[in-house]
Amino acid sequence: MSSMLPNVLSSSNDNWVADEIPKSNEVYVTKRGAKLNLEEIGPKPTKKVALICCMDARIDAFSAFGFKEGESHIIRNGGGRASDSIRSLVISQQQLGTNEIIIMHHTDCGFFTFKEDEFRKNLKSKGFSGPDVDLMSFMPMSSSDINENIKQDVNYLKNHPLIKKESKISGWVNDLKDGSVRRVV
Amino acid sequence: MSSMLPNVLSSSNDNWVADEIPKSNEVYVTKRGAKLNLEEIGPKPTKKVALICCMDARIDAFSAFGFKEGESHIIRNGGGRASDSIRSLVISQQQLGTNEIIIMHHTDCGFFTFKEDEFRKNLKSKGFSGPDVDLMSFMPMSSSDINENIKQDVNYLKNHPLIKKESKISGWVNDLKDGSVRRVV
Numbered sequence: 001m002s003s004m005l006p007n008v009l010s011s012s013n014d015n016w017v018a019d020e021i022p023k024s025n026e027v028y029v030t031k032r033g034a035k036l037n038l039e040e041i042g043p044k045p046t047k048k049v050a051l052i053c054c055m056d057a058r059i060d061a062f063s064a065f066g067f068k069e070g071e072s073h074i075i076r077n078g079g080g081r082a083s084d085s086i087r088s089l090v091i092s093q094q095q096l097g098t099n100e101i102i103i104m105h106h107t108d109c110g111f112f113t114f115k116e117d118e119f120r121k122n123l124k125s126k127g128f129s130g131p132d133v134d135l136m137s138f139m140p141m142s143s144s145d146i147n148e149n150i151k152q153d154v155n156y157l158k159n160h161p162l163i164k165k166e167s168k169i170s171g172w173v174n175d176l177k178d179g180s181v182r183r184v185v
Numbered sequence: 186m187s188s189m190l191p192n193v194l195s196s197s198n199d200n201w202v203a204d205e206i207p208k209s210n211e212v213y214v215t216k217r218g219a220k221l222n223l224e225e226i227g228p229k230p231t232k233k234v235a236l237i238c239c240m241d242a243r244i245d246a247f248s249a250f251g252f253k254e255g256e257s258h259i260i261r262n263g264g265g266r267a268s269d270s271i272r273s274l275v276i277s278q279q280q281l282g283t284n285e286i287i288i289m290h291h292t293d294c295g296f297f298t299f300k301e302d303e304f305r306k307n308l309k310s311k312g313f314s315g316p317d318v319d320l321m322s323f324m325p326m327s328s329s330d331i332n333e334n335i336k337q338d339v340n341y342l343k344n345h346p347l348i349k350k351e352s353k354i355s356g357w358v359n360d361l362k363d364g365s366v367r368r369v370v
Contacts (some may be wrong), residue, residue, distance in 0.1 A: 076261040078277065096295050110228040113228075
């Protein structure tokens with residue numbers, strides 16, 4: 001019996017989530033069948049807006065914030081940080097015609113749970129090396145007050161030299177207890 | 186009559202997409218009502234996977250790739266570029282327990298439509314300044330062959346010193362004509 005365990009474990013380890021995608025995607029493609037060819041919409045968001053939110057797995061951005069295909073750029077990174085979105089935003093505004101930015105932070109975010117110095121030490125203790133270990137900003141939240149972080153991110157964008165001065169910028173909290181949103185800025 | 190035009194235009198200019206979010210979100214919150222409190226799932230993706238795709242407005246990541254709330258980190262940036270996802274991926278893997286990465290590029294991407302040098306010149310001609318105009322990489326696709334870009338991005342991750350060596354990494358194309366996906370790597 002025990003000789004089988006390593007195989008069982010290794011087989012479970014070898015499961016790729018990627019292998020599940022074609023089947024789920026087939027359902028989506030079939031459902032879309034009657035609708036528009038998405039290429040016909042073109043790459044410019046019809047609502048001229050870009051939304052920034054966290055990569056958090058619990059956030060279904062289209063459903064939670066009410067977007068349909070074609071309407072809004074969706075930029076997602078760890079923490080939903082503005083400073084990690086500039087490259088995308090500049091292309092969004094200059095090449096693809098957006099003029100509004102919505103920043104959406106959320107409760108229970110993993111970016112409240114670590115400090116940068118400890119995280120760097122932890123990486124080194126696990127054997128990771130290279131200049132990024134010391135130089136990359138991992139962007140944990142700078143305040144434990146979620147409103148404060150949002151205000152900082154909105155101000156960051158308002159003062160960034162590559163963001164259009166006339167941009168409409170708002171900052172929000174998504175409460176993951178019930179999925180609701182609240183505007184902060 | 187003509188004296189009213191500026192007001193009409195300015196009022197249409199003052200419409201914020203942000204103002205539409207609370208109403209759409211209310212529908213979502215009501216629908217979710219009977220389901221789990223999302224905070225109870227916790228910030229660690231239950232499928233231990235992070236998906237990277239483009240910010241393109243036509244991609245409804247949860248529906249198109251078959252994810253439910255809680256299952257997968259979703260990282261989105263202009264082009265769905267791996268090199269612009271490292272910070273998020275390191276936190277995803279080291280703090281939040283993921284060990285698989287799915288890179289999903291798509292057809293008709295805006296990042297095929299510009300060259301970096303021209304884009305910098307264009308920014309300057311519009312009056313933008315600061316070191317980022319010359320130093321920031323805006324990451325247009327390096328090849329007109331979509332498969333080539335995906336292979337480059339997968340290799341970039343496989344060789345990055347801060348990405349777990351044992352990561353399961355796959356590369357895909359999302360065809361926006363019908364929403365279908367095709368695995369490349």
